[in-house]
Amino acid sequence: MSLWVVSYLCPGHKWMKLQLDEKPVGFLRVARGDATRLQELSGDMGLVVPWCDQLWVVCHSAVGGFLTHCGWNSTMESVYAGVPMLTFPIFWDQIPNAKLMVEDWKVGLRLKQENGQKNLVQGQEIAQTLKRFMDLDRNESRELRRRAREMKESCDRAIEKGGSSETNLRTFFQEIVRRALFRLQLSFEQDKKKEKSFWAFLFRHGTQTMCNEKQRRSNPEQLPTLSATKIFPLSSSFSFFFFSNPQISSNIPTIDLVDMDTTFAVHVVALPSPGRGHINPMMNLCKLLALSDDSLLITFVVTEEWLGFIGSAPTPPNIRLRSIPNVIPFELVRGADLAGFVEAVYTKMEAPFERLLEGLEPKVSCIVADTYLSWAVTVGKRLNLAVASMWPMAPSMFSILYHFDLFNSNGHFPIDELSGISSIRLADLPFVSAKKGEAISDRVLGAISFSTESQCLLFTSFHGLENHVIDNLRTKFRIPIYHVGPTIPYMTLQDMPPNAVEHPKADHLDWLDLQPKSSVLYVSFGSFLSVSGPQMDEILNGLQASGVRFLWVARGDATRFQEVSNMGLVVPWCDQLRVLCHSSVGGFLTHCGWNSTMESVYAGVPMLTFPLLWDQITNAKLIVEDWKVGLRLKQEFGEKNVVQRQEIAQTVKRFMDLDGDESRELRRRAREMKEICERAIKKGGSSETNLSAFVKEIVQGHKNQSS
Incomplete structure (x- = not known):
């Protein structure tokens, strides 16, 4: 008895009549212009048509497979229908799509193994693969x-x-x-009467629409469409949804229909250096500014690529995003030529940024730029705009770089010049490895020196953390220095639901809920540089041997690591600050990036340090020797110095032993640091006071500019 199953075939390649031993495979093929000729060749085996409703077809109960070119839309329709796929990619995204189907999702087989028109798949191979694919009795x-x-x-x-x-x-x-409402309010900034009339009309219309919409839903045939809806460019359903939805209505600026004096008086342009470790603290600073004074309009400028990365993230209504062209290497490949990437940032972004500034409305009041982007100060001077320089790393790192000429000339740092920084080893200095790093160092050192030309300097730290360093720098700078950190997303931590918008299914949080208090080691090495393959394997085996529970963010390696892990959970992404604040997390194995360090300090979680390069090396020294909230896992810097699994297992076990005196002392110090951080950011705290002072300086500068 033969099995008859329909296989829906996409266009894009020649078809050969198939007879598979005693199991013929029926097919339905869309062949566009060749339909008639191919139908004659196919005989009774299948149906060839010039067109069909593809989604309807793949959802049909007779369809058991889809031989597809792996276009994304076709792939999604097959996934929706629950139909496995035979992949035959032609070019471009179809090739990685085929990989996803076969290797990652495991819902398909490869029919075409090699790409390119010269690699013809022979009839015999097609028949054998199709037989395997459509044989409902096979385990595969x-x-x-x-x-x-x-x-x-x-x-x-x-x-x-x-x-x-x-x-x-x-x-x-x-x-x-x-955002539409926000833009609308900006457009009415100069015409208060018009604005008042508009909002009054809108709210009257919304109220009327809600009432009539409820009637229409209860008796849709008797109530015609509102004439007001035809005049107003919003549908009745839209208006009903808008005015009855508290999630939206709560985001509308508070509007007094009698006295509407709320306008955006000061326009700040924020310019981070392109990189996650720079963009995140700048955005968090902008959120703090936006929440502290609703008269500020903040335009956040990134490249087009980065706009795609962050464009969907929620922001306060007085923050808007703008982009400049992609004039620098893409994020995914910048690590391959870091020196070339840095050179492009310093030489190619200035002109498009200045053109954008000149076209922005309302008129720009000031710029807040990453210290790395020294050319922003030059642009500000040309356009007569004040520029605030934001340093997204530790003040100690800034001080070391600021005094680096003394090290070059003396062979050491004079103690009196680096007041506030404890004795430091050569190994703790932020050198970039190899000769290719010299150009990067020169660029950064030049930017540090040029920061004195800005109107003020912002540190993303808080005073109780490195107060001696900050105070020492204040004695040497003629410009104000404000410490406004930590610039991490603590301001939205309570407002955000546990399921983050970008990653709704947060299984790792459910997993953490099931673990004992302070029993989990959180592991993450950041979003940019990767640990070498051999070192990754040693870390994984060391964690396994330690017997300690762990949650590891491993990006592309998550699936492979999870398969061999029986002590922990490996995920490609997590909400890091929320994880660190979870009661089951008792430690953080970290690359010591400044943002990660600040999040761990905020959460009161001790750290195991594993720095990779640049400021991470100095940060590790701060964590272990100065603040005494961590242990070193990686003692010597450099990829060649692989930490072995036995040492990793022993150190992790020591670090996470809640009964050990050393571990208890680390946790006590971490709690102290957390309390210092909480005092700094609360109302009247040092960071909150510094932020208010900075906002006052911005507003006063705007008034001086307008007068």
Whole structure:
């Protein structure tokens, strides 16, 4: 008895009539212009048509497989339908899509193994693969169908009410509305009467629409569409959703219809250096500014690539995003030529940024630029704009670089010049390895020196953390220095739901809920540089041997590491600050990036240090020797110095032993640092006071500029 199953075939390649032993495979093929000729060749084996409704077809119960070119839309339709795929990619994204289907999702088989038109797949190979694929009695085929059903169920959950995609779409819609209203208020800045009339009309219309919408829903045939809706460019459903949705209405600026004096008086342009470790603290600083004074309008400028990365993240209504062209190497490849990337940042971004500034409305009041972008100060001078320089690393790192000429001339740092910094080894200095790092060092040292030409200097630290360093620098700088840190997203931690918008299914948080208090070691090495392959293997084996529970963010290696891990959970992403603040987390194995360090200090979590380069080396010294909230896991810097699994297991076990005197002392110091941080950011604290002083300087500068 033969098995007859329909396989839906996409266009893009020649078809050969198939007879598979005693199991013929029926097919439906869309062949566009060749439909008639191919139907004649196919005989009774299948149907060839010039067009079909593809989604309807793949959802049909008779369809058991999809031979596809792996276009993304076709791939998504097959996933939605729960149909496994035979991959035959032609070019471009179809090739990585095929890899996803076969290797990652495990819902397909490869029919075309090698790319390129010269690599013809022979009829015999097609027949054998198709037979395997469509044989419902084979374990391989059954497993493909089981995985396809799982993917379909995941898709169904994502698009249902409250699912991840539905939630993200709703959030996106809310963001559109919120930003549209914000733009609208800006346009009325000079015309208060017009603004008052508009809002009064809008709210009257919204109220009327809500009432009539409720009536229409209860008796849709008797109530015609409102004439007001035809005049006003919003549908009734839109108005009903808008005015009845507290998530949206709560984001509307508070508006007094009698006395509307709220206008955006001061326009600040924020310019971070392109990199996650620079963009995140700048954005968090902007959120602090926006929340502290709603008269500030903040334009956050990034490259087009970075706008794509961060454009969907929620921001206060008085922060808007703008972009300049991608004139620098892409983020994913910058590590391959870091010197070339840095040179492009210093030489190619200035001109497009200045052009953007000149076209912005309302008129720009001042610029807050990353200290690395020294040319922003030059642009400010040309356009008669004040520039504040934000240093996104430790003040100690700034001081070391600022005094680096003394080291070059003396062979050491004079103690009186580096007041506030404890004795430092040569190994703790932020050298970039190899000769290729010299150009980077020269650029950064030049930017540090040029920071004195700005109107003020902002540190993303807080006074109780490095007060002696900051106070020493204040004696040498003629410009104000403000410490406004930590510039981490603590201001939104309580407002954000546990399921972050970008990653709705936060299984790692559920996993953490099941672990004992302070029992989990959180492991992350940042978003830019990677640990070498051999070192990664040693870390994984060392963690396993330690017997300590761990949560590891491993990006691309998450799946492979999870397969061999039985002591912990390995994920490609997590909400780091939320994880560090979780009661089950008792330690952080970190690369010692400044943002990660500040998040760990804020959470009161001790650290195991594993620095990779640049300021991370100095930060590790601060963590272990100065603040005494951590232990060194990596003693010697450099990729060649691989820490072995036995040493890793012993150190991790020592670090996470809650009964050990050393571990208890680390945790006591971490709690002290947490309390100092909390005092700094609360109302009247040092960071909050410094932020207010900086805002006053911005506002006063705007008034002086306008007078």
